Amino acid sequence: MKFENSLEIARKMDSEDELAKYRHQFIFPQVNGKDVIYFVGNSLGLQPKTAKNYVNEIMQDWANLGVEGHFRAEKSWWDYHERFSGKLAKIVGAKASEVTVMNTLTVNLHLLMVSFYRPSGKRFKILCEEKAFPSDQYMLSSQVRLHGYQPSEAIVEVRKREGENNFRTEDILKKIEEVGEELALVLIGGVNYYSGQVFDMESITKAGHEAGAIVGWDLAHAAGNVKLKLSEWNVDFAAWCSYKYMNSGPGNASGCFINEKYHNIKDMPRMEGWWGHNKDRRFLMEPEFQPEPDANAWQISNAPVLALAPYLASLEMFDEVGMPALIKKRNRIVAYLEFVLHEIDKEVDSTFEVITPSNQNERGTQISVFLHGEGRELFNYLMKNGVYIDWREPNVIRLAPAPFYCSFEDVYNFGQILKRGITEIHS
Structure with missing residues (x-):
């Protein structure tokens, strides 16, 4: 499919995504009552909903078995x-x-x-x-x-x-x-x-x-x-x-x-x-x-x-x-993110420089972007509007749309929020 910077295309790609169902197996922080766009899986991944069950299982074994949990627990310690x-x-x-x-x-x-x-x-x-x-x-x-x-x-x-x-x-x-x-x-x-x-x-x-x-x-x-x-x-x-x-x-x-x-x-x-x-x-x-x-x-x-x-x-x-399926989605969603960044760059009074290699064999989930002419004010705007990203001095943002839980619609919405932020800051 040819990429387009549109909500319709983003949703179509999500409908074709074999891993889309896994998004619902993670817990998202919320900002202004909505799930955040979480592009910081390269710093801390989201909590799987099953994680609490695994911890509670050990807590229950500890309560019921004490030291015998080392050997008698279903998942012996x-x-x-x-x-x-x-x-x-x-x-x-x-x-x-x-x-x-x-x-x-x-x-x-x-x-x-x-x-x-x-x-x-x-x-x-x-x-x-x-x-x-x-x-x-x-x-x-x-x-x-x-x-x-x-x-x-x-x-x-x-x-x-x-x-x-x-x-x-x-x-x-x-x-x-x-x-x-x-x-x-x-x-x-x-x-x-x-x-x-x-x-x-x-x-x-x-x-x-x-x-x-x-x-x-x-x-x-x-x-x-x-x-x-x-x-x-x-x-x-x-x-x-x-x-x-x-x-x-x-x-x-x-x-x-x-x-x-x-x-x-x-x-x-x-x-x-x-x-x-x-x-x-x-x-x-x-x-x-x-x-x-x-x-x-x-x-x-x-x-x-x-x-x-x-x-x-x-x-x-x-x-x-399996890693092959994760890498397949990773390649597509990261390529779409790079495409959206270049499209937004054409529409705003700013200059983005992607410093991550464009060759898929030389990059993973992360894209790092120099925001020339922008400062931490833009990062703060994105965070306040529900986009979790990572800032590195002097003016680099790191974006990591982890394939387990990030969607193509996330990528599109990020682009729109980024454009609004730059426009408002420069107006």
Whole structure:
């Protein structure tokens, strides 16, 4: 169908959308008595209506069974985290044995660095992208200092070319080759949080390995959003949060991928804890650590089941729908959003610059837009009129129409509110 910036066409596309029914399985905030247009799934996904049931189930088991809920609950607590591995494996392109869920994202990155950042001799440098998400920057800096290095000498940043909004894959590959035998680790965000650019993870992983380095990925903005093939790409490790595209709730648990080539290594350097100990022998209280035979060897403490419950509720929907269907709708709704932005740009006294790549293979759900000539006043107008978006200084808005719950009518209505806001502000 040819795109048109009209309510009729938007509603027609919604009528053809196979995922439209899932919109009604989420709870929307309201402004002025109406559901908001929610384009911030890249920051915090909406609450699935089933999430409360999953939490209440645990609360009821706790009330009725007490400590016996660990073993007698229908979803027993002692192995609750194991219910995630198969479902998450499909989302990130891995084997179930390579995936676990625990802690939170930056905590897991720190823990994984214990295993995978092992500087030795002249091989001590870490390559990351310029202006990585601040938490990653803090994590990397503190890790290299722990090993006695200064961030200025140990951290190598790949930069964008002057005047360009996105990184070039060839520049990343060239930098990997340039650092060469000094490179210990490549750790990059799979999707750049600011621009929404999706990195060529396959090529970068291959180049990192050819240089003799370990390669890991922060998939905070990638998991549940873009196609991933971590096993096939031979990624060494990865971690992601669950509260963005996977709708698990604020600050919720993180997922981890550890390539199977690192399993069943008893003396693998890592932070060890009770829940990573051989499950069949865990309650024998043995003094010597015997690791689980899979990614669960990196578990430390028993699972926070109340936190995991809404995550599991959301994953049930992911398992039902599958990433191919989500990506199919994502591509269409994001393309329509880009079209509407360009149409509105023609009608108003303003200039929009989309800084996210237009190539579908280089972007996910997010579109980032420079609003030249506009300030935070426009952002405030949109929020007050029921459009939830994200503002980044100096004047960039990030828009993420998550395919599970956003509609084409949302996109059309956003365009109309955006046009009214610019017109009123400039009048």
